[in-house]
Amino acid sequence: MAKALPLIAYSDLDSRVNALENDGYVYLPGVIKSKEIIELKAAMDRLDRVPESFDQHGTPENGGFLNKHINNAFNRDITFLRYLDKPEVIEIEEAIHGKDCHVIGMTAWTTGPGRPEQTLHTDWLPISLPEDILADPRVKVPVFITTCHYYLNDIYEELGPTNFVTGSHNSGRSPNGDTEWKGGEERSIMCNAGDAVIFRSEVWHRGTANTSDENRYLLQVHYSHRMITQKFPPYLNKFQFDPAILSQATDRQHRLLGDHTPSNYD
Ligand SMILES: O=C(O)CCC(=O)C(=O)O
Numbered sequence: 009m010a011k012a013l014p015l016i017a018y019s020d021l022d023s024r025v026n027a028l029e030n031d032g033y034v035y036l037p038g039v040i041k042s043k044e045i046i047e048l049k050a051a052m053d054r055l056d057r058v059p060e061s062f063d064q065h066g067t068p069e070n071g072g073f074l075n076k077h078i079n080n081a082f083n084r085d086i087t088f089l090r091y092l093d094k095p096e097v098i099e100i101e102e103a104i105h106g107k108d109c110h111v112i113g114m115t116a117w118t119t120g121p122g123r124p125e126q127t128l129h130t131d132w133l134p135i136s137l138p139e140d141i142l143a144d145p146r147v148k149v150p151v152f153i154t155t156c157h158y159y160l161n162d163i164y165e166e167l168g169p170t171n172f173v174t175g176s177h178n179s180g181r182s183p184n185g186d187t188e189w190k191g192g193e194e195r196s197i198m199c200n201a202g203d204a205v206i207f208r209s210e211v212w213h214r215g216t217a218n219t220s221d222e223n224r225y226l227l228q229v230h231y232s233h234r235m236i237t238q239k240f241p242p243y244l245n246k247f248q249f250d251p252a253i254l255s256q257a258t259d260r261q262h263r264l265l266g267d268h269t270p271s272n273y274d
């Protein structure tokens with residue numbers, strides 16, 4: 009059993025941005041209130057798989073365990089819209105990726121008892137570098153993609169916390185089977201329902217096994233630099249914004265979804 013990841017609740021934006029850049033992650037306690045947690049879980053329960061959107065819905069009868077993974081959640085139910093730019097999170101994302109940043113995906117993910125552990129991975133390694141080059145203080149790799157995990161359960165070992173290998177975003181590579189880097193080991197995110205953790209895509213991490221008798225509810229929002237575009241399947245003209253939801257989106261939400269000021273390549 010991995011030890012708990014240090015979760016430090018920095019109160020000012022500079023410290024939060026600094027933590028995300030340098031520690032690879034930042035912890036935000038209690039960004040979702042109890043009423044919203046109930047609404048979100050109910051909305052997640054209501055969602056059905058849209059196969060063309062690459063959604064998955066494994067069940068105990070079909071696949072051995074509940075694995076409901078729904079893409080484009082913001083487009084499926086109005087409940088999710090406000091999680092494009094949740095206060096506290098959006099300020100960090102705009103500071104990290106720029107005021108013109110994008111949301112490139114939002115996934116509502118329910119994992120039930122029997123969910124196996126994942127292997128350690130990076131979500132994306134934008135630049136692979138020798139570790140001594142990365143350790144040179146003159147080298148600063150921009151944070152190209154981050155993911156905000158909103159945990160909607162109180163997390164305990166059996167429910168399957170997300171594990172991070174501390175410091176691994178400085179390795180310049182993906183784990184390729186390694187489970188520690190420079191003394192940094194796997195640490196479990198043992199947080200409470202309503203807490204959020206934002207992490208760089210280079211952090212070595214994995215979801216762990218659900219050996220409990222409860223479902224784990226996770227909302228993931230992926231952010232990027234403006235130059236990195238949205239991943240809203242299905243592709244080639246088939247993804248359609250829901251007009252009723254889009255009509256309720258703010259200017260900032262429209263911009264996050266891709267309606268940015270024209271520039272190079274547009
Ligand atoms: O389930 C989790 O806690 C992490 C999921 C994850 O890292 C992934 O699927 O890329």
Ligand SMILES: [Fe+2]
Pocket residue numbers: 129130131213214
């Ligand atoms: Fe991942």
